[in-house]
Amino acid sequence: xxxxxxxGNDIRPSEITPKQVHMNRRELMGKAxxxxxxxxxxxxxxxxxxxxxxxxxxxxxxxxxxKFSTSEPVTAREYVTTYxxxxxxxxxxxxxxxxxxxxxxxxxxxxxxxLVAKPADYALEDFVKPFTLEQRIYRHRCxxxxxxxxxxxxxxxxxxxxxxxxxxSAKFVAFETLMRPAExxxxxxxxxxxxxxxxxxxxxxxxxxxxxxxxxxIFDETLPNQNGAPLRLVVPWKYGFKGIxxxxxxxxxxxxxxxxxxxxxxxxxxxxxxxxxxxxxxxWSQKTERRIGEGGxxxxxxETLPFNGYADEVASLYSGMDLRKFF
Amino acid sequence: xxxxxxxxxRARAVPRGGKGxxxxxxxxxxxxxxxxxxPALWWFELGLTDQLGADPMKALEHALGLWALRxxxxxxxxxxxxxxxxxxxxxxxxxxxxxCFYYVVMHLLTYLVxxxxxxxxxxxxxxxxxxYITIGMAAFIILVPLAITSNNFAxxxxxxxxxxxxHRWVYLVAIxxxxxxxxxxxxxxxxxxxxxLVAILLGYRLVRSALRExxxxxxxxxxx
Numbered sequence: 001x002x003x004x005x006x007x008g009n010d011i012r013p014s015e016i017t018p019k020q021v022h023m024n025r026r027e028l029m030g031k032a033x034x035x036x037x038x039x040x041x042x043x044x045x046x047x048x049x050x051x052x053x054x055x056x057x058x059x060x061x062x063x064x065x066x067k068f069s070t071s072e073p074v075t076a077r078e079y080v081t082t083y084x085x086x087x088x089x090x091x092x093x094x095x096x097x098x099x100x101x102x103x104x105x106x107x108x109x110x111x112x113x114x115l116v117a118k119p120a121d122y123a124l125e126d127f128v129k130p131f132t133l134e135q136r137i138y139r140h141r142c143x144x145x146x147x148x149x150x151x152x153x154x155x156x157x158x159x160x161x162x163x164x165x166x167x168x169s170a171k172f173v174a175f176e177t178l179m180r181p182a183e184x185x186x187x188x189x190x191x192x193x194x195x196x197x198x199x200x201x202x203x204x205x206x207x208x209x210x211x212x213x214x215x216x217x218i219f220d221e222t223l224p225n226q227n228g229a230p231l232r233l234v235v236p237w238k239y240g241f242k243g244i245x246x247x248x249x250x251x252x253x254x255x256x257x258x259x260x261x262x263x264x265x266x267x268x269x270x271x272x273x274x275x276x277x278x279x280x281x282x283x284w285s286q287k288t289e290r291r292i293g294e295g296g297x298x299x300x301x302x303e304t305l306p307f308n309g310y311a312d313e314v315a316s317l318y319s320g321m322d323l324r325k326f327f
Numbered sequence: 328x329x330x331x332x333x334x335x336x337r338a339r340a341v342p343r344g345g346k347g348x349x350x351x352x353x354x355x356x357x358x359x360x361x362x363x364x365x366p367a368l369w370w371f372e373l374g375l376t377d378q379l380g381a382d383p384m385k386a387l388e389h390a391l392g393l394w395a396l397r398x399x400x401x402x403x404x405x406x407x408x409x410x411x412x413x414x415x416x417x418x419x420x421x422x423x424x425x426x427c428f429y430y431v432v433m434h435l436l437t438y439l440v441x442x443x444x445x446x447x448x449x450x451x452x453x454x455x456x457x458x459y460i461t462i463g464m465a466a467f468i469i470l471v472p473l474a475i476t477s478n479n480f481a482x483x484x485x486x487x488x489x490x491x492x493x494h495r496w497v498y499l500v501a502i503x504x505x506x507x508x509x510x511x512x513x514x515x516x517x518x519x520x521x522x523x524l525v526a527i528l529l530g531y532r533l534v535r536s537a538l539r540e541x542x543x544x545x546x547x548x549x550x551x
Contacts, residue, residue, distance in 0.1 A: 079380070082380065083380060083381035087514070091514050091516055093381070094380065143513075144513065146382055146385075194514070283458065283459060283511070284457055284511075285453065285457070287449075290382065292382055296377055296383050297379075297383050297441055299383075299384050300444060301446075
């Protein structure tokens with residue numbers, strides 16, 4: 001298991017999804033689309049959604065290869081886009097892939113506000129425009145005990161914060177997901193598993209860390225809705241639920257902001273939620289994880305690494321802290 | 328709490344045949360068994376052909392556990408169904424109970440072999456430290472003697488009264504099974520549905536038993 005980070009090193013060819021995989025997929029999707037169109041012309045309707053897990057509006061992105069990428073094999077796109085925790089679209093892992101197509105992501109406004117010199121409401125296009133997109137292949141560890149390797153496309157959150165010019169009093173960053181019950185079936189109905197809107201937060205030094213990413217894409221295309229389109233947070237050394245999806249608000253504040261899973265159960269989900277094999281979830285172990293797509297039914301558990309393998313980069317952020325207390 | 332008599336004495340008491348085709352027609356128990364194993368075959372087939380999605384082991388483990396709970400609930404439905412509607416499916420209760428047990432065994436084997444890779448230290452740590460696994464294991468252990476005594480020989484050997492006393496433990500198993508499910512997930516929407524079913528089925532028995540006690544017919548009903 002090679003999970004050493006190579007801060008600053010060049011990317012090896014093996015670190016990128018084999019090109020033919022993408023090409024084959026595109027070809028297949030093209031064929032599927034053609035088939036669908038033909039069938040429609042013939043008066044037969046096909047469930048197009050089942051042919052492709054990516055929404056019709058997915059667009060190719062151009063990006064640079066960023067540092068910090070892992071060389072581990074990337075998880076199949078099929079799994080990354082069909083196995084999601086995004087409770088706004090249902091609590092089953094398959095629900096977001098089935099339901100998230102109802103979300104309209106255009107137009108999209110992102111508010112940057114709070115303790116900043118330059119608060120602003122941005123149209124998504126303007127929000128993203130100044131930044132160079134880069135690819136980051138990160139390990140993704142879910143608090144439930146499974147993991148993936150995902151090729152994100154995005155830019156460091158730090159750039160957004162720098163643009164807004166945080167005041168000296170800004171100590172934390174609060175994030176908020178869209179609240180739109182009409183398009184998010186999980187936000188309506190009798191059983192609401194969480195309080196909406198979904199909120200998350202980081203300490204400002206965590207937010208400024210170069211590993212912390214705002215993603216607009218996965219693989220080499222814009223984010224599918226079920227993965228948090230059009231803009232989501234990626235903090236690879238924390239459990240996946242810290243990676244808030246479909247962000248509409250970024251607010252700099254002077255105190256620890258509320259976070260959704262902590263509100264739901266503060267004994268089980270802390271503000272920090274750093275990946276830590278030594279601190280178990282109260283109800284299950286965090287020592288090992290199942291890498292999705294690895295081994296099928298005979299999946300082998302692998303050891304979970306401190307800070308999800310990013311300890312070299314981020315452990316210093318927490319020096320002197322009792323990580324059992326601040327879990 | 329009222330417990331149904333084992334089916335054996337009743338089966339003897341009620342003569343078969345002579346009441347017309349409809350009354351006589353019964354689904355063979357073997358067919359219920361065969362149908363009962365279809366979900367397991369279906370899920371194994373999906374697993375072997377890589378159709379269980381991103382986390383196939385988890386999907387299989389969950390499905391087998393869920394079907395165990397469903398068969399358990401089905402077996403607990405037989406008595407209220409007969410008492411409330413007169414539909415008597417008591418001859419299938421044992422089959423349903425045993426199907427529950429077989430699914431529990433498959434669920435447990437999936438956990439031991441596929442999930443934990445027979446890593447004994449991890450399994451022991453889980454059973455000791457993880458409440459939902461402790462509870463699941465306890466439910467399994469209680470089920471073993473119930474499964475072993477689910478045959479006519481055991482009823483004859485133990486006597487109906489003792490047999491009934493032993494098989495009342497299934498109520499505890501139902502409660503433990505639901506707790507096991509509730510504690511194993513992040514958000515218990517699906518488990519709460521099954522918890523509600525179990526609560527209704529056990530609550531029904533409690534209420535009925537209390538009403539009968541009050542009606543002063545406690546002695547008339549017998550243990551059976």
